[in-house]
Every structure is written in C-alpha cells, then in structure tokens.
Amino acid sequence: MLKLEKLTKVYKTGDKALSDVDLEVPQGQVIALIGPSGAGKSTLIRCINRLVDPTSGRVILKGVDLTGLGARRLRRERRRMGMIFQEYALVERLTVMENVLSGRLGYVGFLRSFFRKFPQSDIDEAFRLLDRVGLLHMADKRADELSGGQRQRVGICRALIQDPALLLVDEPTASLDPKTSREIMRLIVEMCRERDLAAIINIHDVNLAKMFVQRVVGLESGRIIFDGAPEELVPEVLTQIYGEEDWEATIETVDEDDDEEADA
Amino acid sequence: MSSALELKLGTRWKKPPFITDAKLRWALLIGSVIYLILAFASLEINWARVYEGLERGWRFIMAFSQPDFTSRANDIREGMIESVIMTVTSTIVGIAISIPVALGAARNIAPMPIYLVCRFVISISRALNEIIVAILFVAIFGFGPLAGFLTLSFATIGFLAKLLAEDIEDMNKSQAEAIRATGASWMQWINYGVQPQVMPRLIGLSIYRLDINFRESAVLGLVGAGGIGATLNTAFDRYEFGTVAAILIIIIVVVMALEYISGLIRARIK
Numbered sequence: 034m035l036k037l038e039k040l041t042k043v044y045k046t047g048d049k050a051l052s053d054v055d056l057e058v059p060q061g062q063v064i065a066l067i068g069p070s071g072a073g074k075s076t077l078i079r080c081i082n083r084l085v086d087p088t089s090g091r092v093i094l095k096g097v098d099l100t101g102l103g104a105r106r107l108r109r110e111r112r113r114m115g116m117i118f119q120e121y122a123l124v125e126r127l128t129v130m131e132n133v134l135s136g137r138l139g140y141v142g143f144l145r146s147f148f149r150k151f152p153q154s155d156i157d158e159a160f161r162l163l164d165r166v167g168l169l170h171m172a173d174k175r176a177d178e179l180s181g182g183q184r185q186r187v188g189i190c191r192a193l194i195q196d197p198a199l200l201l202v203d204e205p206t207a208s209l210d211p212k213t214s215r216e217i218m219r220l221i222v223e224m225c226r227e228r229d230l231a232a233i234i235n236i237h238d239v240n241l242a243k244m245f246v247q248r249v250v251g252l253e254s255g256r257i258i259f260d261g262a263p264e265e266l267v268p269e270v271l272t273q274i275y276g277e278e279d280w281e282a283t284i285e286t287v288d289e290d291d292d293e294e295a296d297a
Numbered sequence: 298m299s300s301a302l303e304l305k306l307g308t309r310w311k312k313p314p315f316i317t318d319a320k321l322r323w324a325l326l327i328g329s330v331i332y333l334i335l336a337f338a339s340l341e342i343n344w345a346r347v348y349e350g351l352e353r354g355w356r357f358i359m360a361f362s363q364p365d366f367t368s369r370a371n372d373i374r375e376g377m378i379e380s381v382i383m384t385v386t387s388t389i390v391g392i393a394i395s396i397p398v399a400l401g402a403a404r405n406i407a408p409m410p411i412y413l414v415c416r417f418v419i420s421i422s423r424a425l426n427e428i429i430v431a432i433l434f435v436a437i438f439g440f441g442p443l444a445g446f447l448t449l450s451f452a453t454i455g456f457l458a459k460l461l462a463e464d465i466e467d468m469n470k471s472q473a474e475a476i477r478a479t480g481a482s483w484m485q486w487i488n489y490g491v492q493p494q495v496m497p498r499l500i501g502l503s504i505y506r507l508d509i510n511f512r513e514s515a516v517l518g519l520v521g522a523g524g525i526g527a528t529l530n531t532a533f534d535r536y537e538f539g540t541v542a543a544i545l546i547i548i549i550v551v552v553m554a555l556e557y558i559s560g561l562i563r564a565r566i567k
Contacts, residue, residue, distance in 0.1 A: 082478055111480035122475035126493040135489050139480025146485050188475075195479060 034060045034231055035081070035199055040090035042076050042255075050076040051255040054090070058199070061229040063222055065242035065263075068252035069275050074235040077252065078201040081233070082114045083107060095198060112139035115192030117221070119204035121184040125177040129168065129187050132176050133159040136194035155194070162190040166220065182213035186220065193224060200225065200232035206241065214238070218245045239266065357538055364546055365539030369532065373544060376528030380514040383445045383524050388507045390446075391453025396499075398454060399461035400487065406465060415458070422455025427513050431522040442523030449510045449517070456509070457502055464498040465491060497566045504559040511555060515548050 035058040042051040050073040058064060066074050079085035081092050083099060092099040099110055115136070123132045137155045138146055145151065151159075163169045166186040168179075176184060185205060192200055202221060206214035218234075222245045225232050236242045242249060243263040251259030251266075251274040259270050268280035316322040366373070401407045401415030427448055434444035468491060476490030518526015525544060532540040 084474055084478060108480040108482065111478060114478070116475065116478040118471055118475055120471060122471040124472045124476065124489060124493050125469075126496065127489070131489070135476055135481070136479050138476065138482070138485045138489060143482060143484045143488075146481075147488055191475070191479070201478075 034058060034095055036091075036093040037081070038091040038093070040077070040080055040092065041088050042073070042080055042085065043088045049255055051080065051087070054252075054255070054257055056250065056257065056260075058231045058233065060198075060231055061225070062248060063225050063232045063234065063246045065246040065249045066233055066235045066252060067237065067239055067242055067249060067274065070237070072252045072274075073255040074252055075203055076255075078116075078203055078233055078235060081199075081201055082111050082116060084116075108139055112195050113198045115195045115197035115200045117185070117188050117192050117200065117202040117205050119207045121181070121188045123176040123179075123184050123187055123191075126175060128173050128175055129163070129179070130159060130172045132187050133163060133190045133194055136191040139195065158194055159190070162193055163187075166190060181209050182217060185209065185213075185217050189217075189220060189224065193228070197230065200230055200234075202232055202234040204235050204237065206236065206238065214241060215244070222246070239271065357541075360538035360542040361546070363539060364542035365537070366543045369528070369537070369540045369543075372528050372531070373525070373540070373547070376518070376525035376544075377547065379442050380511065380518075380524035380526070383442045383449065383514050384507060384511045387446045387449035388453060388503065388510050391450045391506065391510075392457060392503050394450070395454050395457035395461060398458040399465060402458055402462035403465035405468075405470075406487075406491070415462075419455050419459050419462075422451055423459065425451075427452050427517065428520055431517045431520050435521045440521045440523070440527075445514060445517045445522035445524055448522060449513060452513070453506050453510065457506055460502055461495065461499055464495045468494045500566055501559075501563040504562055508552065508555045508559055512548075512552055 035056075037054055037056040040051055040054040040056075041049075043049050054077065066077065068074050076085055080087040081094075081099070083092075083102075087100060090100070094110065094113065097110060099107065102110060124135065127135070131149065134149070134151050134155060137151060141151060141155070160169060160172070163172055166189060168183060168186055168190075171179065171183065171187075176187065179187065188205075200221070205217055205221060209217060218241055221232065221234065224230065234242070234246065243266065246263065249259065249261065249263050249266060250257055251270065253274050258273055259266070271280045272278065314322065316325070398415050398418055401411045402419055404412055407415065430451055431444060431448040434447045438444045438447070472494060473486065473490035476486050481489060514524040515526045515529065518524045518528065519530050521527070525548065529541060529544045532538075532544060
C-alpha cells in the first residue's frame, strides 16, 4: 500500500539524513521504527507526507507517487495520511473540538472552516471519536487545559477524522509517563486494527515497541539495518542499532511487561 | 585524580572578562571617560537666561493650580472629539493593513521577495518620525485631522507589523506543522495554525498602539494635524496657561485611564 523506493534526504547543511531507504508497508500493518536520536526516523516519516521534501527517491501511496505532486494534489494526498506528533502539537489556544475538526481542513473550503461551520457528518464523527477515546465531556475545553495523555488522545482523534489510509506517528509517548505511554500505544494499535489502517510509529522505547507491533524496522545513520519481527531483536541487533550497551536487562523486562492487564 | 585536576586545585577562579583583549578593554574605558569630560565641557549654559526663564516656567507650573476648563470649554471638547476619532480610526485602519504586512514580514511564512518588500515597508514607516510624516501630510492634504489620521495609520503599520511579525517568527512550529499535515490550504493553515498562537499578542499590541496613538495625536496638533494638539497649540500661542493646564490634565487623565484599561485587558487574555 505504501512503498518507499531509494528515498534519500540530504539537508542543506550537507547532513545525509536518509540514504536509499526502501520500505514496503502492506495495508493494516503497524510498524515500529526504532533507532538512536538523529538516525533519521523523524525525517523518514516527514518525507512521506512531504512536510520535508526528499532529495531523491519515490514515495508511492496506493499507486500515487507523492514526490512529484504540485501543491494542490499534495494537499489532497495528505488527507489520506494522518499524523500524530511528539508533544501532541495540538493548537493550544483552540478548543478540543476545533483541534479534532482541524483534521477535516483538507475536505472543507476556507469560509466554512473560518466560520467553524463544518458539515454535520464531520461534527458527528468528531463527537464519536472523542467518545471513543473517553474525552467527549472535554469537547469545549481549550487544548492547553488537558493533561499530556488527554492531549495525545485528541491528537489521535485529529489524525483519524481525516479518514486516512496510513498513520504517521512521531514519538507518540515521548513526554508521557510509562502507564499513559502504554495506554496511548494500545489505543493507536487498536484504532489501526478497527479501521484496517497501516501505521509507521517512530519510537525510541524498544520495550514499548515490542509489546505492541508485529514488525520492527531499525534505522541507523539513515539506513535500514534491521527489518523483522520483535522477537528477532536480540542484543546483537540492538548493539548494531544503538551501539554497545548491556541489553539483557532491557529484554528481560519485556517479558514481565507482557503480563500487564489492558485497561483502556 | 587526573593530572589536569591536580593542576587546577588551589588556584583562584575569576569570571573571564567580557572583552578578552586587555589593551582594547583599557583603551575603551579611558576613551569613554575622556569623551564624557570633553562633552560636558562643551555644553554652554547661559545662567542669566536660565534665571529669566525660571520665572516664566514658574508661571506655567503655577497655572496648574488653577486650570481653566471653562472659558475654552467648546474648543477643548471639539479638540478632544477630533482626537478620539483620529485615534480610533487610525488604529483600526493601521491594524487592518499591518496584519497582511506582518504575515509577509515573517521569515518562516513568506517567500524571500515578499519578505523583503514587507520589511522595506516596515523600515520606512519606522524610520520616519511621526512629526515629519505629519508635516508632509499637512503639506499635501492641508491643516486638519485628515493629515493626523493618515500619519497615525502610517506609524501604526511600522510598529504593529514589526512586532507581530516577530511574534509569528517565534511561534511554535509543531502546532503549525500539524495543521499543514492535515492537508489544509494556506489560508486555513494561517487561520488554524498561526492565528490562535499570535492572537493574544495582536490584541495586546493593538490596545497598546491605541494608547500611543492618542498620545501622539496630542503632539501632531502642534504641526497642524488637528485634534486636541491643535487646541493646545492655540492656547499656548495666546498665553492662556490656564487652558493649557486644563488640556494637559485631560490628556494625562485619558492616557492613564487607557493604560489602566489596556493593562486589565492584556492581563485577561492568555
């Protein structure tokens, strides 16, 4: 469904963030993208929806090559890629409802969005999503009144109301406590399953990644150096990705974590 | 213990000087002291003239003990109304023009050519003092509040657009990025991603500018641009210090009231 071909990004400073990345994501598959800071994870997902323009290579979403599109066509394609951000990236002075509805901006005209006159179907869907993540009562609160976990739930609603085929998720749990982190990851994975969505999740917490996804891709210095099931992430592989460390302890805790009860 | 640490232990520590070159540091210090002495020595003060002037100054100050609100009440009222109209209209027009200019002058939003044009407009507006602009507009449009209105609108653009553009440049990038990622158009992006972030600053600056424009309107009258300043000027020319005092008191009270109100409003928007 999504195919990256020889994707390369060289920043103006000369830093090569990605080199010849090939990756294929089938419909409905959730992938965790792991790697050390600066490995190019963030650049990779931003190259897909072209918040960052790749230097060369192709991004093909359901047969459409996104790399050559003009501004108008690009906006149409962006609607099919929901994005969830590190630190939530909600517009803090807008209400929760406005933040969720902003996911429909690609579908409505300027005047409608300016006067907040969204179609009833959009409004209903926004209420439905907020109810699903347990925040219906917060609809008219301002986004900056919410806690971190609540904000990220709103961020998830904003991405899902786009009716996307693909979710791009950038460090969704970076500033959340361990329990909330799991709840958010569980919610994202559940939503993907319910809607048969593919997702690429950047995450630096290896344990968390292993708990929730079927496939892990390891990125180091802009190259994919691991692609496989979570169980294949043995200490040697982690050393290859992150450098020398004692990985045994990290891996053991995973087994204990798996017993934890779901509460979302 | 490392050998580098052993060398350091027991030695004194001083904050490194701001200017590292000792010669340059002393040259600058001695140079500025000499310049100050010479500068003060060059001031020519005619103490006899000051003595004469003191009496006139005293009369002016004494007039405040008995301000005359009544004998020119009509002129004062008309001047005030004119000033208020001038202030409000010029602030509104100035804001309306400032917003697009500010968007163009924010480096993170505008492409280079537009950025340069908008920055040029802002620097022109800021480079020219209100009085000079007012003299020009009085020459073109004649005496009266129209010249004052145009002057203040022009000055508002430089002030508001510059500060608003800086606020836009300081905005949180990820909030704006998130809106762009939804497939929003440019206008929607500004409306959802940028505007909410800069709104408190825009409101605060606008009220502050209203305040400044009222104060300026009192000065612009002195060069013929209408308003309460014109009334003040006339009173000066007639040596009616009682009326002058009355007008100044009114201006001071209005400015203080405006400042108090704008403080209240700015504290309430966050």
